[in-house]
Amino acid sequence: MEKSTERFPLTHVFGFVLSLVLTFVAAWVALEMNLSFTIVMWIIGTLAVIQAGLQLFMFMHMTEGEDGKVNIINIAFMVFCAVVIVVGSIWVLTSGHAAH
Amino acid sequence: MEVTIVGIKWDEILITGDPIILGSQIAILLTSLGIIGGLTYLKKWKWLWREWITTVDHKRIGIMYIVAAVLMFFRGGMDGLMMKAQTARPEMSILDSQHYNEVFTAHGVIMILFMAMPFLIGLMNVVIPLQIGARDVAFPQLNALSFWLFFSGAMLFNIAFVVGGAPDAGWTSYFPLAGKEFSPGIGNNYYAISLQIAGLGTLMTGINFIVTILKMRTKGMTLMRMPMFTWTTLITSVIIVAAFPIFTVALALMTFDRLYGTHFFTVAAGGSDMLWANLFWLWGHPEVYIVILPAFGMFSEIISTFSRKQLYGYKSMVVSIVAIAVLSMLVWVHHFYTMGSGALVNSFFSITTMMIAVPTGVKMFNWLFTMRKGRIKMTTAMLWSLAFVPNFVIGGVTGVMLAMGAADYQYHNTLFLVAHFHYVLIPGVVFAVFAGLYYWWPKMFGFMLNEKLGKWHFWLFVIGFNVTFMPMFFLGLNGAVRRAYTYSAESGFAPLFMLSAVGSVILAAGFAVFCYNIYWSIRYADRNISSDPWDARTLEWATSSPVQHYNFAKLPEVKSLDAFWYMKKNNEGITLKDEEIEEIHMPSNSGLPFLMCVAFGIVGFFLIFEWHLLAAVSTVLIIAGLIYRSFDYNDGYHIHKDEIRKTESTWKKMEGKVNNHVS
Numbered sequence: 001m002e003k004s005t006e007r008f009p010l011t012h013v014f015g016f017v018l019s020l021v022l023t024f025v026a027a028w029v030a031l032e033m034n035l036s037f038t039i040v041m042w043i044i045g046t047l048a049v050i051q052a053g054l055q056l057f058m059f060m061h062m063t064e065g066e067d068g069k070v071n072i073i074n075i076a077f078m079v080f081c082a083v084v085i086v087v088g089s090i091w092v093l094t095s096g097h098a099a100h
Numbered sequence: 101m102e103v104t105i106v107g108i109k110w111d112e113i114l115i116t117g118d119p120i121i122l123g124s125q126i127a128i129l130l131t132s133l134g135i136i137g138g139l140t141y142l143k144k145w146k147w148l149w150r151e152w153i154t155t156v157d158h159k160r161i162g163i164m165y166i167v168a169a170v171l172m173f174f175r176g177g178m179d180g181l182m183m184k185a186q187t188a189r190p191e192m193s194i195l196d197s198q199h200y201n202e203v204f205t206a207h208g209v210i211m212i213l214f215m216a217m218p219f220l221i222g223l224m225n226v227v228i229p230l231q232i233g234a235r236d237v238a239f240p241q242l243n244a245l246s247f248w249l250f251f252s253g254a255m256l257f258n259i260a261f262v263v264g265g266a267p268d269a270g271w272t273s274y275f276p277l278a279g280k281e282f283s284p285g286i287g288n289n290y291y292a293i294s295l296q297i298a299g300l301g302t303l304m305t306g307i308n309f310i311v312t313i314l315k316m317r318t319k320g321m322t323l324m325r326m327p328m329f330t331w332t333t334l335i336t337s338v339i340i341v342a343a344f345p346i347f348t349v350a351l352a353l354m355t356f357d358r359l360y361g362t363h364f365f366t367v368a369a370g371g372s373d374m375l376w377a378n379l380f381w382l383w384g385h386p387e388v389y390i391v392i393l394p395a396f397g398m399f400s401e402i403i404s405t406f407s408r409k410q411l412y413g414y415k416s417m418v419v420s421i422v423a424i425a426v427l428s429m430l431v432w433v434h435h436f437y438t439m440g441s442g443a444l445v446n447s448f449f450s451i452t453t454m455m456i457a458v459p460t461g462v463k464m465f466n467w468l469f470t471m472r473k474g475r476i477k478m479t480t481a482m483l484w485s486l487a488f489v490p491n492f493v494i495g496g497v498t499g500v501m502l503a504m505g506a507a508d509y510q511y512h513n514t515l516f517l518v519a520h521f522h523y524v525l526i527p528g529v530v531f532a533v534f535a536g537l538y539y540w541w542p543k544m545f546g547f548m549l550n551e552k553l554g555k556w557h558f559w560l561f562v563i564g565f566n567v568t569f570m571p572m573f574f575l576g577l578n579g580a581v582r583r584a585y586t587y588s589a590e591s592g593f594a595p596l597f598m599l600s601a602v603g604s605v606i607l608a609a610g611f612a613v614f615c616y617n618i619y620w621s622i623r624y625a626d627r628n629i630s631s632d633p634w635d636a637r638t639l640e641w642a643t644s645s646p647v648q649h650y651n652f653a654k655l656p657e658v659k660s661l662d663a664f665w666y667m668k669k670n671n672e673g674i675t676l677k678d679e680e681i682e683e684i685h686m687p688s689n690s691g692l693p694f695l696m697c698v699a700f701g702i703v704g705f706f707l708i709f710e711w712h713l714l715a716a717v718s719t720v721l722i723i724a725g726l727i728y729r730s731f732d733y734n735d736g737y738h739i740h741k742d743e744i745r746k747t748e749s750t751w752k753k754m755e756g757k758v759n760n761h762v763s
Binding site for chain 2: 070077080081084085088089091092093095096
């Protein structure tokens with residue numbers, strides 16, 4: 001990655017185009033497709049997560065430098081905690097008797 | 101009569117009308133006057149300010165944490181004794197139900213957050229930078245701020261019972277009980293605000309130690325050459341950073357609910373009281389591992405040193421603590437199976453809970469195998485570690501019983517549960533901090549705690565502990581509920597309750613011997629001991645005792661696990677040549693952390709009393725402190741070579757070996 005300043009920044013262009021595509025797909029799904037609100041939210045939510053991940057690797061230099069591995073572990077752990085806290089709480093508080 | 105100025109009801113500030121509380125108020129007043137008078141008489145104010153209050157030295161901060169923790173142990177212990185006295189016989193009337201509620205709330209909060217946490221963080225502070233061969237933590241002034249925020253929170257919480265009214269909704273402070281509707285006084289504000297302030301300090305400690313351990317290890321110390329206590333501290337810090345923000349948010353929402361009338365946890369306007377339980381335990385369960393993992397690390401060091409063997413299964417130990425850290429985030433619902441989240445949820449959390457027993461079991465066997473064929477030295481520190489193993493296993497096995505969601509419907513809210521967590525926390529944490537204190541005391545102060553008194557302390561404490569809490573398993577199985585201030589004679593609980601009360605007196609006697617041991621050792625212990633009295637294995641013993649403020653004249657180089665052991669064995673790296681001495685860059689002292697402690701204390705106090713205008717105005721103090729810090733360009737100072745040469749020559753022969761053990 002460090003050498004990419006000398007060469008043509010292929011990954012950056014690729015990432016940029018891919019980001020654009022993902023954004024336009026999301027807009028198209030929301031505006032042009034006649035889907036129910038829930039399905040639209042699921043689709044554009046998924047696209048957003050994919051794009052966030054893409055940008056972390058392509059533009060945010062996540063894997064670069066001496067702390068590359070540490071960054072990945074950090075982000076993985078952060079995502080794990082966030083998912084546990086949010087999804088776990090919703091699951092616990094909306095199932096069984098707790099739902100009533 | 102109500103006299104109000106900016107909403108202050110002056111006649112409601114001091115708690116009146118209870119003889120026990122009046123006695124405490126008088127005792128607090130006399131103690132404060134005694135301390136102030138004593139410091140003035142001995143002309144120690146300047147010394148206190150210069151050497152302790154403004155210090156950024158990790159060792160001194162650690163010692164202050166430990167002193168605070170011992171005081172809090174006394175306070176929490178007195179609360180425990182009061183509960184034991186009240187329940188010693190049926191229908192006793194030492195405490196009424198309200199007072200009993202306040203006492204068990206204070207006992208729980210103080211023992212976990214203001215005794216166990218600072219005791220462990222204190223030992224971490226003293227030991228970790230030394231173990232990794234560093235001269236201080238990564239952010240020394242932030243470290244001082246951590247301590248002073250903890251101190252601010254702890255003092256606020258401790259004055260509750262004499263000023264304004266104590267929190268009384270349990271250490272878990274479940275809604276709706278803890279809400280304004282059912283606890284209209286200001287008591288539970290103390291819980292929300294003071295834990296928030298102390299929690300900020302803990303969070304900063306977590307960040308500080310992650311950076312310190314990842315970035316400041318000495319040359320050659322790879323991750324897999326770190327001592328086990330350093331490993332557990334690293335993982336603990338990661339759990340702190342993951343879990344404490346949840347508590348911060350939960351407490352902030354609680355504060356909004358109680359002070360500003362929002363409805364996050366109040367059922368009335370669509371909030372969810374169960375959300376509090378959920379958030380509390382999302383933090384609360386990792387918190388259990390925050391206090392147990394450093395303790396595991398201490399036992400690892402002590403067992404290895406006194407078995408005179410390398411720790412067995414080092415890699416599996418590391419894997420185990422990482423596994424415990426991940427699993428600790430996945431078990432919180434086992435604290436409220438009976439809330440009724442449905443069979444699937446309860447089954448899932450039963451399984452994750454039982455899974456935690458696996459890495460913990462691995463660690464148990466590793467400790468046993470470390471001792472196998474070792475030449476075990478029965479020092480006081482080792483005795484605590486030995487007693488830890490069977491006692492903690494009783495706590496662990498009853499934990500697996502409680503882990504089964506279906507069975508928990510029988511055990512929950514009984515003294516069986518109370519006995520279980522005391523069997524986990526006392527052998528797991530209290531035995532560990534005692535062991536750690538006996539072990540590292542010579543490193544902190546340059547003399548040992550008396551071993552003979554230490555053994556009295558040990559036996560009284562361990563026997564007292566078992567006599568106190570073993571009967572509570574059976575009381576719980578017979579149906580005695582927790583947090584009940586009394587019971588009838590017909591229940592048949594009386595004999596076991598009496599036995600438990602007797603045990604608590606033995607336990608207290610053990611603690612008294614411990615305090616006497618500190619006093620005796622300060623007065624009479626032999627000062628002429630070596631810097632390595634236990635023939636230990638890790639780097640903190642490679643420097644003098646007590647440790648010079650710059651820790652190491654020359655940073656040690658590590659070539660293997662148990663670095664200092666091999667340095668001694670191969671006689672390399674322990675001598676210091678004159679040309680190796682270089683100037684050392686150290687951070688300057690700062691009074692700012694203490695002033696921030698005062699500022700947070702004032703703002704917190706006003707918020708607790710719901711004097712919103714005063715609170716808002718005094719927030720300026722905190723902001724002023726932050727701004728001042730932003731413009732603080734003090735880069736520290738350099739210690740001159742001559743000073744280092746002079747200091748080093750007092751404890752080690754230049755060019756020679758470490759002075760031999762002479763006592």
